[in-house]
Amino acid sequence: MDNDELKGITPRLVEQIFQSIVESPSNMEFTVKVSFMEIYMEKVRDLLAPQNDNLPIHEDKTRGVYVKGLAEVYVSSVEEIHEVMRRGTGARIVAYTNMNAESSRSHSIFVITVANKNLDTGAVKQGKLHLVDLAGSEKVGKTGASGQTLEEAKKINKSLTALGMVINALTDGKSSHVPYRDSKLTRILQEALGGNSRTTLIINCSPSSYNEAETLSTLRFGMRAKTIKNKAKVNADLSPAELKALLKKVKSEAVTFQAYIAALEGEVGCWRAGQSVPETQWVTLEKVTKGETGSASSPTTAAPTAPIPAFKALMDDSRPATPAMVLEKDEREEFLKRENELTDQIAEKESELTNRETQLNQLKEELGYFKEQEGQITKENQLMTTELNELRLQLQKVSYESKENVITVDSLKETNQELNAELEELKKQLLDLRIAQKESADGEKEKKKAEKMAAMMANFDPSVSSLERATFVIPHFAYALHSLIRSCAERDNGEGEADPRGLDNETSASLSNEELANLRKELADSRSLIEQHEQTINELSHTKENLERKREDLEARLTTLELDALTDLKRANEQLQVALSSQPKASSDMTEKEKDMERMRKSMAQQLSDFEVMKKALMRDLQNRCEKVVELEISLDETREQYNNVLRASNNKAQQKKMAFLERNLEQLTNVQKQ
Template structure:
């Protein structure tokens, strides 16, 4: 039941991408009305068959939906796989042409954007639901990629160098590739996401998510007829090839460039295989040149129904790549595959074939006996009539023999006699072989080929083991190198630390010795300083008493001199301000004016005044009054200034007192410090002299400045007094004018009309003048008092300044003699003390020499012991640190590996744990359902949702397929384990597709008993499973 067919090739064009639009590329392809031929602009200009275009099974222009590509391109292949054929769908094209979009889609959960693989998955489970009820299916999937010519399991990424093997019963397969049972499209999607996350992708100039490997998604569907026991197995390879690349366009470099080289190399090997398959003269097909062509060996010219989807760009920017892709598709379209059903005969079919073969064998035995008898007659020289010839199928040879079909002789071995009849049952057995041969051109016999494949597989396994051992050895070498470098670095650092610690230890020893010596000297110095301190205290007390006596005697003597000097200076100062005569003269003139005004008040004199005279007198009086007011205001201001000067004088006196106190304190402190210190007294006294001179100069300058300021203020006051005298002189002139006015008015007072009013005015004027004169007298007296007080203060300050000068000179004169005396006394005391110390040292020297010898020996022994212990301690610390670091490094490496293994195991086993249990899927009797993920049927129309039932059903399948054949009551040969499983299945379906726990226990117990009676064979597997079930419950 084989069928020869060509590879189905469909072509799909994607819309222009952003790069092509940026380059302003044009559309260079055109399609015919039937959408089967595509014409390329550059191909039209050439001659030959390409001028008329490239014809494929179907051409999908830009904007074609995913559903349309699936419906025409690959929808029919699902039915073929369910019927037991192998199928392959792979996408080919340059990088960025839309291969991954076609196969996987942008979003597998979107009805519009999901690709071919999700749609095939949904179609598989939909077809299982619509199949007959007596058909049972097992679906399992695998996911791998070919990256840098290494096969990597995407569901177990740690398996990154799997080997490709070939066996007669299994064909070409990948050893140790993980597979997972699935029961719905949702589980397949989960596996696809898991594997897609582990796939290698990177960004290039042509594609932001460029696939750097060929991915192969394998779906294996095993169909079992529950009525006859026949099984069929179909494998569906869904291949997403990595795109061919031009380095100039992709900008690949480094690791990306190495990936591009491997990709182009594997695609080149694929092209070489296709060229060899389409070349009738080719004697060798180079399947083994690449892992890709080796895995797809049966898809290319072998046992498979293959669909090739070539993805192209319609833009002129990628015109050369599009032309190469179209030529690849045309070559691949001429490949012929011989697809056959991968069937396994059921026991009934094998029984029927055996019965037919037995009947045919009996007929052949009769024919052989007749021919041998005829041959004996001929050899004996006899003659056999033509009517008596032995003919196969005749009554003579055996009536039960089946009729022989006509046969033709083999062209390579012609013969004159007819061929020995061939049993048609044997022909049917050949047609129902478990699987067709893998395509090959090596001229080997079957036994030699099988031996060759076994040897090849063994060598591949050995090569893989050697590679793993080499990788492990390289890792070990790297680790040892790292450890050696670490140890060298540790040794260098340890030696440096050792040298540094030794130098530090020597320095510490010298410091200890130095500190001991300094300590002894310090004790001696402390004793000396204590004695010096006592002497200094006594001398200081005596000096304090002397200073107190001198101060008391000086106060008594200086008070009398101070009073005399004060009186003399006051006399000189007041003589400079001879203002008494001036004021007295002005007072006398004012009194005369007032007397004249009194004489005017008489009756005889008033009559002589005129109105103009009176007016003029009034004006002059007003002016005099205004001048008097101004003079009074100026006097008041001067009084305020005098008060301010008084306050300033008080402040200066306070500062002077503070400075004197500081001077005394500094003097005492300096004397005390100089007495207690052990420095040269001459230098210290010179420093003290300089300090005192500086302080005295500062204070003297301050006092001189203050005296100068006070003198300037006194001069200003004298000037003001002189101006006041001038104003009084002006008032005197006014009075004289008034006298003349009164004289004139006395002559003409007889003609005055308002004499009474004038008299009253004069009276008021006289009174006002009297009041002002009284105020002026008071201001004058207060000003004189204030002036006298200020003069007294100035005199006192000058006297104090002279006293300070005298004290300073006395201190300077006395300091040199006292310093010398103190120095001599200090040296005498030191000499006495040194004499005593020398005596003590002489006495102690002999004793110390003996003790020093003993102490030296002890110290040497102790130092040697300490050095030995320190060396041992450092050695132990170094070894311990090295062991700790090595242990920590090993522990960290183990932790990292453990975490990595756990992460990988968690990423695979946790998310894909559902795929470790076989899930039989029963047909739904042709009832369609709209569920995308497919139903979960149980026994009798559905799949069991219980993992335990799935396990039992799977074991039942194994028992049926592999068990030893024995006779049974119903005529069907079963194994003891198969009877147990059948009992389990019948009991399992008794009650709501699974029954109760008690039923399970009962069924399992029955299976164990049946297995015990069977004793041997494959039934033991079921027995063990049943015992596990009993222990579980």
């Protein structure tokens, strides 16, 4: 439609209509309205209002055959018609088949109604253009239609067959009945096929030999449609002036007819009386019209006459000249009215039938669902009945057992009370044993600690020599422990690098993954504990160095004080001797000297007391350090015991060798400490 060169016949027709409207005289008024419908599954559906489906078909003497409730849109340009066509085409029902990816599943009818009114005379003319798109006939074997598509194909072929029968009846010339009502398509197109219209059929067929049969059938169909002969006339409503002139003409013709009838009756009377009327006196319409009346007694003979113009006009006002039963005007109106009512009832019944079918399908689905549920419930009921019987048997069995159990429970209650009493006694005894065991363990631990402290402190003396011995023992202890840790680390690294695969294989052979993880965790804890011991030893070594520096300072101060005191004493002795020799002279000086000596003694005593306090503090600090060392030894022994237990549990030779090496190093460390 949008391409000026490739557009089809429909856009060109629309453009021609509006071009004619533009070129018409100014006293002519035009109105154009369009409607778009489709016939799907033998139901009329409005494409401009798709919610309106199953519309009824009516007929009256003024409008002819029409679809009730069909939407009509007034348009004023070609673009508006194109827009209406696009909207309606988008609402059409299409489906995929083997012959066409977008096969139309319905017949569509686009109706353009043009009304022309002469503003001067008031005469109105009206015409309709039906553009019909017929759905192609289908062979199920080629299209592969099934299900809903198959039902649609059946309806399409049925309506096309009805159209073919109508065309056959119209072209036969012998048929007294044309089956317009066999299909809604032919009913809507009744006037377009055999009435006041011109019919044009455009055939779309395939040149392929694969579709030879369909092509020939379609061409024959077109040839039959081509032979349809219609008598088209202008649908015009006369103006009042034209109606008055026609009435006057009809009245004059009526007078002429009455005179003609009277003359004919006179001539017939003569013939009946046995008289003969000369041929020159026969009554004719021309003689009556001219006023020449023959003798009533003379024999005359009526001659065939041409149709009267007024009568001819009345004949032209009739509906399409298709073969039909002759009915009176009142009977025809009553018949059309009754037909319209029945058509409405049929449409309502069809809609109701569709709803009932939908409800029936839903009820069938629900019934099937309920049947399935009933089957499942029946099976479940059988299972539940079986289980119920089993449960009843079990209930009886349980009831008997419960009676026996009641008796047993009574006896067990008594036994339970006795056992509870024994259990309470055993709990008390166990608690006492645990308390005693804990106290004994704590006592042994304290005793062991006290013994080690006593053994360690026995080697220390609160004199200078004890400090010297401590300074000798602690470095050896630190060095031995440090060498032990370093050798353990080197041995671990060496063994890990030497044969990690063999160790893992041997370990995995005797241990599970969880036990191996626990062993590794305990080994890591042991290493961290050794690192803590090493850190503590480093702290002790630093403390020892500080104590040595303090001791050296104190010894230096003590030596200095002793030397100063000896020097002062010697000087005082000399002065005393001099004073004794010169006692009478220096009695006052002697007193002052004694005072000085007293002050010196006090200062010396104060310094000695400070030295003793410092020495006691150093001894307390040393004792605390020794206690820490003892605690570390105890924890190290416990760690070693745990490690031994782990090694014994793992049964690993490499770990046993490593443990033996650690034990030797610990023994060396212990020997160094004792020395």
